[in-house]
Amino acid sequence: MNTLRHVLAIQAGQPASDGAGVRLNRVIGAAGLERFDPFLMLDEFSSDDPDDYIAGFPSHPHRGFETVTYMLEGRMRHQDHLGNVGELEPGGVQWMTAARGIIHSEMPMQEQGAMRGFQLWLNLPAQDKLDEPGYRDIPAAQIPEVRTQHGVTARVIAGHFDDGQESIAGAVQRPYTEPQLFDLQMSAGSQLAPRLAQGLRVMLYVYEGQLQLPGHHAQAIPAGRLVRLSDSGELHLASSEGARVLLIAGRPLHEPIVQYGPFVMNTREEVEQALRDFRDGVLA
Structure with a gap:
């Protein structure tokens, strides 16, 4: 008989808030929830109450990893400092490689109805953390x-x-x-x-x-x-x-993970440099 993958743990997420007050279920990445290399965070958002999502995620930076946003219901608009603009609709995916730096916003394109989906953070290897950033919209029909x-x-x-x-x-x-x-x-x-x-x-x-x-x-x-x-x-x-x-x-x-908010690097010095770069307007 072939060996089956065995269960290491079964866990629930924890209530969280991010952006300008968007209510989330943080499945991995919250305090007490172990990172699962190469994944850093998994958030689930699901509400039909506009108060839970209407403030969205105003402009904010990232460095050192990739974000994958998968929409089940609702519509969000992406804008970033590179000039990318995208509309994330039901069934669609936004794949963003922050790499050396990207500053973006994700804002609801609706004032009522359900907003439901996931965001996954995927680490980048050390050699790629300071590469050029990238962004891709994948409509539902292309999945x-x-x-x-x-x-x-x-x-x-x-x-x-x-x-x-x-x-x-x-x-x-x-x-x-x-x-x-x-x-x-x-x-x-x-x-x-x-x-x-x-x-x-x-x-x-x-x-x-x-x-x-x-x-x-x-x-x-x-x-x-x-x-x-x-x-x-x-x-x-x-x-x-x-x-x-x-x-x-x-x-x-199997590389060191040092995180401070939206910056995920391999050393404390690299994170401090990211903070200085953002402060000085040269993150990207």
């Missing part, structure tokens, strides 16, 4: 989608999806960290065994329904829980009642 024989619809945002029957490349491929980011919609009674490279750190965030991990974890994992898995072995997923799950995997960098 590959596949329906498996066992009742799962996978939207493949990054990496490569392969379950032995269906195989498809995602909208984004990145070196070094090799991120795999899939939005899995599992119908009732469905199952899935995605093939993931050994050595990748893997986590599953259940955001609707319930998930089971056949073979070694009989307990149903409810919405609002993050499952952290071991770096090796096979992965088997099932859902008796149906579920929506973010599968997030990446290759760890």
